[in-house]
Amino acid sequence: MGRSRYSIRETQAPHFLTCTIINLIPVFTRPQTVDIILNALQYRQQHNGWTVYGYVILENHLHLVVQADDLLAELPLFKSYTARQLIDYLKECHAERVLKQMAFFRKAHKLDREYQCWEEGSHPQLIQNTEMLRQKLDYIHFNPVKRGYVDKPEHWRYSSARNYEGLEGLMPVFMDW
Secondary structure, eight states, X not given: OOOOSOOOOXXXXXXXXXXXXXXXXXXXXXXXXXXXXXXXXXXXXXXXXXXXXXXXXXXXXXXXXXXXXTHHHHHHHHHHHHHHHHHHHHHHTTOHHHHHHHHHTSOTTOTTOSOOOBOSOOOXXXXXXXXXXXXXXXXXXXXXXXXXXXXXXXXXXXXXXHHHTTSOOSSOOOOOO
């Protein structure tokens, strides 16, 4: 499969992103694996100037609306760091079945690693205005509802929908847009 036609051209503008685990392996079924993502996002907010407008983490992918000084350079670092953390955690837990899948589905050209955690690309879409931002946030927040996991978006623990409903979320998001 070729590389995505989607790309980050305006590196300082907000983008809607989807990061998917290789072959849709359900990795985010334990709070510890979700915490790896949340901690990495919060670190980037505090130390790398990321502005996170919204997020949702499901069992095999996550959606973000995020902005950074240079998102094109920052996103691969985020994915690389979280991949290493996730793989290390899975090794510690002896999650052999998941690790075997990550090794089996690793792309042939990824010769520098034993496992591949993330699919290539992130399907970035430039957020062009507040209407589009609202549409993407609604998509993100209703994702668990559409899957039948919860009845209301704010019931999904691993989502910024809670923040937007005035409830305490698991991490801060930028809502002053």
